[in-house]
Amino acid sequence: MNSSELLSRLVAFDTTSRRSNLELIDFVRNLLDDHGIPSRLVPSVDGTRANLYATIGPADHGGVMLSGHTDVVPTLGQDWHSDPWSLKTDDTRHYGRGSCDMKGFIASVLAALPAMTAASLGLPIHLAFSYDEEIGCVGARRLVEAMRDFGVRPRIGLIGEPTGMNLVLGHKGKRAYRVTISGLSCHSAYITSGVNAVEYAAELIAFIRAMNRRMVEQNQLDENYSVPHSTFHVGHIEGGTALNIVPNACHFEFEIRNLPRQALETLAHEVRHFADRRLLPEMRERHPQSDIRFDELSDYPGLHTDPASLVADFARQVNPAAQFADPVSFGTEAGLFNEIGIDCLVCGPGSIDQAHKPDEFVARGQLERCDRMIESLVAQCRRFDDIEAASA
Ligand SMILES: [Zn+2]
Numbered sequence: 563m564n565s566s567e568l569l570s571r572l573v574a575f576d577t578t579s580r581r582s583n584l585e586l587i588d589f590v591r592n593l594l595d596d597h598g599i600p601s602r603l604v605p606s607v608d609g610t611r612a613n614l615y616a617t618i619g620p621a622d623h624g625g626v627m628l629s630g631h632t633d634v635v636p637t638l639g640q641d642w643h644s645d646p647w648s649l650k651t652d653d654t655r656h657y658g659r660g661s662c663d664m665k666g667f668i669a670s671v672l673a674a675l676p677a678m679t680a681a682s683l684g685l686p687i688h689l690a691f692s693y694d695e696e697i698g699c700v701g702a703r704r705l706v707e708a709m710r711d712f713g714v715r716p717r718i719g720l721i722g723e724p725t726g727m728n729l730v731l732g733h734k735g736k737r738a739y740r741v742t743i744s745g746l747s748c749h750s751a752y753i754t755s756g757v758n759a760v761e762y763a764a765e766l767i768a769f770i771r772a773m774n775r776r777m778v779e780q781n782q783l784d785e786n787y788s789v790p791h792s793t794f795h796v797g798h799i800e801g802g803t804a805l806n807i808v809p810n811a812c813h814f815e816f817e818i819r820n821l822p823r824q825a826l827e828t829l830a831h832e833v834r835h836f837a838d839r840r841l842l843p844e845m846r847e848r849h850p851q852s853d854i855r856f857d858e859l860s861d862y863p864g865l866h867t868d869p870a871s872l873v874a875d876f877a878r879q880v881n882p883a884a885q886f887a888d889p890v891s892f893g894t895e896a897g898l899f900n901e902i903g904i905d906c907l908v909c910g911p912g913s914i915d916q917a918h919k920p921d922e923f924v925a926r927g928q929l930e931r932c933d934r935m936i937e938s939l940v941a942q943c944r945r946f947d948d949i950e951a952a953s954a
Pocket residue numbers: 631663664695723724
């Protein structure tokens with residue numbers, strides 16, 4: 563099957579995040595089996611979803627990893643002009659949910675399986691397909707943990723998120739929290755007997771907002787980003803029942819998006835420190851059971867790859883028409899793979915402008931460009947048995 567036929571098969575699986583992706587994974591697994599390629603699964607805790615990992619070529623070498631997520635964002639409430647789960651192709655575009663983000667890339671990779679197995683590869687090609695990327699890189703996190711025990715790891719990785727086939731070397735990291743504030747209720751005429759959870763939430767939110775202002779003022783700017791500083795943002799809050807009751811509960815959600823050179827941990831620590839040292843003692847003086855709890859909702863590191871790195875050289879070799887693009891605002895799994903020593907960059911067909919939207923599409927020309935990149939990557943992996951030489 564060529565890449566557009568494969569894309570049509572992949573789009574037909576409704577792999578909306580949090581739903582099972584096992585039917586798609588089975589399909590890919592059978593395809594790999596047909597080519598005599600063994601694969602392994604790294605399942606989710608409840609077993610309803612899985613990451614798939616496979617190696618083609620010598621397993622005792624580093625080589626190149628091609629990585630993509632199998633999940634897609636929901637179509638609920640979107641006004642589509644065709645069935646999102648049935649690929650529709652016209653003269654220039656393939657329409658369907660996930661066509662650009664990012665089943666197009668996976669289709670291109672799978673279309674090259676015959677070439678990969680026919681070539682006797684000196685450098686291995688590793689396939690890493692994850693689940694639940696769109697809700698915070700959930701699957702890749704488990705995959706990366708499992709890969710610590712896989713023996714030889716890929717040396718470099720290409721993450722096929724839509725970049726218009728350009729080479730993206732950087733993006734911000736992100737961590738999201740749900741904060742639950744527990745105080746003490748009482749009649750609002752006697753507020754000194756209670757602990758007002760909504761007001762303590764407001765103080766904490768004001769601190770978070772001040773942190774955001776500080777990022778701008780500290781001149782920690784990177785003008786390559788469209789928002790050139792790390793950001794703090796509160797997106798949801800709930801608390802209180804009636805004006806004449808001091809509220810005992812409030813919760814809100816906030817996120818931090820950091821420039822890769824600012825440590826996410828340090829930024830998050832400042833917020834927790836303020837809650838623990840400034841707010842909590844005061845709350846507990848009045849009511850010892852008061853609490854401020856932080857639950858992490860999602861977390862992925864930023865990416866900052868050197869343009870002079872091996873992976874950048876290699877990507878230029880196999881995709882010579884590509885430009886180096888500015889860092890992107892969206893996150894990817896690249897930073898997670900980076901943490902276990904796999905140098906990554908982001909390059910894939912389609913534009914992020916079409917991702918997550920109704921009538922999502924990938925241009926046919928983009929998919930063809932990706933096919934050509936994978937073809938030349940296979941050729942490069944046939945010629946060399948060492949990534950240094952292949953990137954030179
Ligand atoms: Zn994506």
